[in-house]
Amino acid sequence: MTPLQFLDNLLSLILALLRYNVLLTALAILLAFPIASLLALGRLSRYRVISYPIMAYINLLRSSPLLMVMFWTYYTFPMLVGGANLNVFYAALFALTAFEAAYFAEFIRAGIQSIHKDQRLAALATGLKPWQVSLHVIWPQAVHRMIPSLLTQSIIAFQDSTLASIIGLREVAQTTTIINSVQVKPIWMYSILAGLYLVLCLTLSRGVHRLERRTAKLLAV
Amino acid sequence: MGYKVQWSVLWDQPYRDWILEGLYLTIEISLIAWLFGLTIGILVGMLSESPRKPLAAVSACYVEVFRNIPLLVQLFFAYFVLPLLLPLHLRRHLYEIGWEWGSAVLTLSVYTSAKVTGHVRSGLNAVGSGLRQAALATGLTWWQMERWIVVPLLLRVIVPSITTEFLTVFKGSSLAMAVGVMETTYMTQRIGFQSFRWIEANTVGTVVYLLLAWAVAILMGIVERKVRVPGLLQRGYVVG
Numbered sequence: 001m002t003p004l005q006f007l008d009n010l011l012s013l014i015l016a017l018l019r020y021n022v023l024l025t026a027l028a029i030l031l032a033f034p035i036a037s038l039l040a041l042g043r044l045s046r047y048r049v050i051s052y053p054i055m056a057y058i059n060l061l062r063s064s065p066l067l068m069v070m071f072w073t074y075y076t077f078p079m080l081v082g083g084a085n086l087n088v089f090y091a092a093l094f095a096l097t098a099f100e101a102a103y104f105a106e107f108i109r110a111g112i113q114s115i116h117k118d119q120r121l122a123a124l125a126t127g128l129k130p131w132q133v134s135l136h137v138i139w140p141q142a143v144h145r146m147i148p149s150l151l152t153q154s155i156i157a158f159q160d161s162t163l164a165s166i167i168g169l170r171e172v173a174q175t176t177t178i179i180n181s182v183q184v185k186p187i188w189m190y191s192i193l194a195g196l197y198l199v200l201c202l203t204l205s206r207g208v209h210r211l212e213r214r215t216a217k218l219l220a221v
Numbered sequence: 222m223g224y225k226v227q228w229s230v231l232w233d234q235p236y237r238d239w240i241l242e243g244l245y246l247t248i249e250i251s252l253i254a255w256l257f258g259l260t261i262g263i264l265v266g267m268l269s270e271s272p273r274k275p276l277a278a279v280s281a282c283y284v285e286v287f288r289n290i291p292l293l294v295q296l297f298f299a300y301f302v303l304p305l306l307l308p309l310h311l312r313r314h315l316y317e318i319g320w321e322w323g324s325a326v327l328t329l330s331v332y333t334s335a336k337v338t339g340h341v342r343s344g345l346n347a348v349g350s351g352l353r354q355a356a357l358a359t360g361l362t363w364w365q366m367e368r369w370i371v372v373p374l375l376l377r378v379i380v381p382s383i384t385t386e387f388l389t390v391f392k393g394s395s396l397a398m399a400v401g402v403m404e405t406t407y408m409t410q411r412i413g414f415q416s417f418r419w420i421e422a423n424t425v426g427t428v429v430y431l432l433l434a435w436a437v438a439i440l441m442g443i444v445e446r447k448v449r450v451p452g453l454l455q456r457g458y459v460v461g
Contacts, residue, residue, distance in 0.1 A: 063388065063434030064427050065395035067406055071426075075410075076419040079224060159291035166293075166399050173293055186301045193296055194290050201289035 001188050003189070009179055010192055013172055017196065020171035021161040028096040028161075029154050036104030043109055054105075060103035064115070064162050070095040074167045092164035100157050104150060111146030112138060145219065148212035155204050159197065172196070229424055230418045243408030244429055250308075250322070250397060250404060251390045254329035258390065259383070261330065262337025263376075269342050270367060272273060280338055286334030293396055299315045299324040300400045325397035329390060336386045343422075344379040345371070377448040384441040405429050 001009075042054040061069065074091035086094075115138050123133040165174035172193065180189040230236065268280040287295070304312045304320060315323070350369055368387040398407035409426035413419045 060427070060431065065392040065406065065431050067395045067398070068409075068423065068426050068430065071406070071410060071413075072423050075413060076423050079419055100443055159289075162291045162293045165398070166396075173291075173297065177297070180301075187305060190294070190298045190302050194294050197290050198286065202285060205285075205289060213287075 001185055006188070009189065012179060013175060013196060015171040016170065016175035020089070020164070020169060021158065024093055024096060024164065024171070025154070025158045026159045027093055028157060030098055032101040032104050035101040036108055039101060039105035040108035040112060043105060044112060058102045058105055061099055062106070066095065066099050066163055066173060067106060067166060070167050071101050073098075088164070088167055088169045092161070092169050096161065100153065102136060103153050107146050107149045107153065108142070110149075111142035114145050115141050131214045144215060148208055148215060149213070150203070150207060151208045155201055155208070159201065224420070226420055227418065229414075230416060230421050235417070236412050239408040239412060240405075240425060243403060243405040246402060246404040247391065247394050247429070250325055250329065250402070251394045253326050254333055254394070255387060255390045256324075257330035258333025258337055258386070261334035263336065263341055266338040266341025266345070267372070270345060270371070280342065284335050284339045284342070287332055288339065288344060292328065292332050292393055293399060296324060296328045296396055296400060297329045306435050321400040321402050323357070323399070324400060325394070329393055332393065333386055333390055336389070337383065340379045340382040340386070341375065344375045347378050348374050374450065379443070380445050380448055384437070384445070387437050387441060388434055391430060391437070440452045
């Protein structure tokens with residue numbers, strides 16, 4: 001592989017990564033967070049009519065492989081609404097959002113539960129209404145604690161976005177395979193792909209790790 | 222619309238056999254990968270105890286490299302690239318005896334072992350330096366301390382976080398279909414394409430993974446209760 005070819009291939013992969021994987025992950029995270037917050041609140045609800053179905057949803061999604069969820073959204077759900085074809089990107093987005101929402105919900109629940117009950121009682125005693133206590137006292141502290149684990153999960157979601165290649169999205173892993181089928185340079189192509197992910201995820205997880213230590217120091221006071 | 226769910230389809234041949242064959246492969250691949258992953262993970266994790274700095278750094282790098290490359294990319298690497306390091310006749314032989322199966326087991330083992338190594342490393346922190354100093358003060362040698370104090374405690378401390386990885390192995394084995402291993406996910410899609418019974422096929426696939434997860438949760442729950450270390454586990458040792 002000539003240097004020029006190398007750069008050309010690298011550029012193609014980066015473009016595919018930005019256009020599909022990064023976009024897919026970013027949208028999925030943005031959509032999953034509000035959904036997961038509602039799920040976590042419902043999961044902590046006193047009423048079993050609400051908390052049991054949500055618990056079932058979370059456990060179901062957490063024990064299925066993402067690939068299985070993608071097959072549901074890509075092949076099965078469109079059939080239910082009358083055989084309409086769903087765009088691969090939206091199918092992958094739908095699957096990744098539903099999947100990550102279940103994981104996020106558990107982290108958010110853990111964050112909320114890590115705030116001591118006495119704080120709620122103290123805040124209620126000052127005359128705040130229950131929803132004000134949740135929104136202004138519990139939530140801001142809980143968010144602080146759950147952010148590192150949410151970010152770590154987001155990095156995993158970014159890695160998992162490669163699975164969309166199996167249902168046919170032309171993202172970075174599939175682009176690699178396509179370029180390789182023309183140029184037949186498997187060692188180079190898959191090394192570039194692996195290297196790209198390694199550098200990106202390593203940088204991101206280092207950042208999260210530093211944030212985590214800073215938060216731990218902040219909360220230790 | 223006019224889609225009628227017919228569960229009996231799944232009991233018709235060849236679908237019944239496909240499901241059973243898929244289930245068998247899922248369990249086989251996962252369990253083998255789990256055994257290798259656990260063993261290698263604990264060994265590489267213990268390297269971080271080594272007083273020799275370069276050896277300790279190996280385990281840190283091991284975790285970072287394999288945790289930060291997507292499992293699918295690792296699988297592609299193992300399937301397409303690794304055989305190229307062999308001479309041609311051996312390579313042909315490798316694909317003939319089923320390298321898709323081998324690469325899936327290899328990838329999943331290495332990926333799991335990297336995760337386990339991470340847990341072992343934080344488990345070693347949880348064991349704490351006070352205990353080590355106490356052990357050395359009683360006159361044990363360094364090696365005896367590792368063998369009789371640190372490792373037995375470590376193995377008990379890491380059980381809860383190991384449970385998560387055990388669950389992840391089964392889910393991860395579904396990726397093997399990308400290189401053509403006919404495990405559960407592959408078989409359910411095959412049934413879907415053959416019969417257009419997508420709902421039935423996907424349901425049975427989802428239920429299989431759900432049952433496997435339950436089985437693991439129950440099994441590890443028993444182990445966890447048996448080996449719990451009072452006082453050590455409550456110290457904010459949360460799986461993240």
